[in-house]
Amino acid sequence: MDDDSADFVFERVLTNVSDISTPGHIISTFPSPRHSIVYERIIFLPEDFFVELEGAVIEHDRRHGRERLYEVGKQFGYRFTSLFDPDTKDVGKSIYTVFRYLETLYAEKVEIRSIDLAKKTIHIYAKNLVVTDRNDMGYVLPIGGLGGIWSYLFNDYTMECSHRKLSDTEVEIVMGPPEELRSLGLEVMTSLNAPESLDWDSYKIHNAAGHDAHGEYLSMERFMSSGVIAYERGDMEIKKARLVSIELSFLFSIEDRFSDDEVFSSSYNVFSKLAESVGEHGDPYRFLAKFFTALGFGRVMTIGRGDRMIFNFSGYPWASEKQEESGFGFVRGAIVGFLDGSTGAKNGVGPVSHSMLDNSFMLTIEVYKE
């Protein structure tokens, strides 16, 4: 991405479309192709989390792990596209909107090389596609996501996506009917388990920022202006660890479809390393609370209770009532990993509780030194 495009991304897209000045809530609102208003809540996750997750899932299930990852990616892509409310009667217009968005946030460059609407196929070139291929497994999650997007646009869940590496940083991506992809000599994974739809009206209600006067919360904008999170040429990083923005239901899908252990351990590994690279930043509990707030996980405060510490998430990202059954493996693993990495001591996670208060999802996690 050149400097002008990077400035465009930051000044016009990330700041005007995505509000990064409200602590705990990063909201994008923009007109959809059908002129409805899209309301999207975003969270930032370390890219390394996806690397670790891929590794954990494959390790746990060598036979079907890649297919599981692809399936989750596809389900997310399908639901994500429904949020955009694209015009499936004018697929060409919707394709442009979706892929401009992808280029903005997920790759250094995306070019549409060819589209054949009659065959329902599209060839795309992407450079420095995030998420991830750092495990040499291929870009399983984003490829699944693109398959989901294509499925939605054509209202046909049999559509799939595959890719071919051109170099270490470049990839050719093809979407279309699986038989079309195979005819091009591509490896094709298939998934026909369409996701349940989300209630986007409730999503908007439960992800509104609201007001909370209790704590001293920092926004993503403040973290960036302080230099703790660096932004350069389209990449956001903390200590060279790239942060990826995703619509929040992706994390919900991951926690819903993979085991709590897979999610927890992946998050733990990433955040324990992050703690070492972040180094001295004062009280690790308070730093972590501010960091989570900046990443869009709601307004987070830490409160001491005897010899335990409580992490209180006010306005935690909400996707579905099914979340009440979640183990919240990502944040649990992140908290324990970061504290273990910062303090050198072993920390444990105690009771997790949640509730809905004034339409905000509240999550409380208790930690203690073992």
Next chain:
Amino acid sequence: MNRISTGIKGFDELVEGGFPEGSTVLVAGLPGAGKTIFGLQFIYNGAMNGENGVYICIESSPAELREQASMFGMDFNALEEQGKVEFLRIPKGNVRFNLFQLISKAVEGVKAERIVFDNIATYVVSLGRYVSLWDEMFKAPEADKKENSLTDDKAAVYSIIEQLKSLGRTCLVITHGDASGARISSDGMSEYLCDGIIKIDIVELGREPTRIIKVAKMRQTKNILQLREFEITQRGIEIS
């Protein structure tokens, strides 16, 4: 440096054992959070340990405060009879006149080492209403109103806190917190004038309202900045 212990369970360790002697500390929070109980315990525990005190009350009467204190095992009647504590009631109608003469006299009277001023926000509001009524009744000239205006809340806050500091005692100044969260006190000035700031609040943790306390600032002290949960038990405020 001498440190003045509050005697409140779990609090003194947040401030290296106590407030620096002679410091003026702001206690801010929304209604019902526990500010007055904090002040009562500060005075009571001091008096029980040979450090007499004056409790200046504007919002509540001395009788109401004694009754509130008795719910937590604090018998102020006995301490008052022994000349160790005085409740100084500031009637709203007299807020303009010789306030600090009254305070000084009370402090000297019991040889107080500790003072609590409860509540500076209420006092300033009362002052403003009284002066408005006074000016209206006596039709003060506009020029005089502006030059001598005591309805300037910030000037009033500055005056009160500076005069309290001049007494050289360890003092708690209680005030309302700012509901918007944009500043600590409702007047937005007190936190800059005081040597220390304690924030007391109620938050929702899960389904449970929870009281929290934080030492946001304390000069000459390596204070613990972490929010701490506390309870109000039969013995008053206790920090776990």
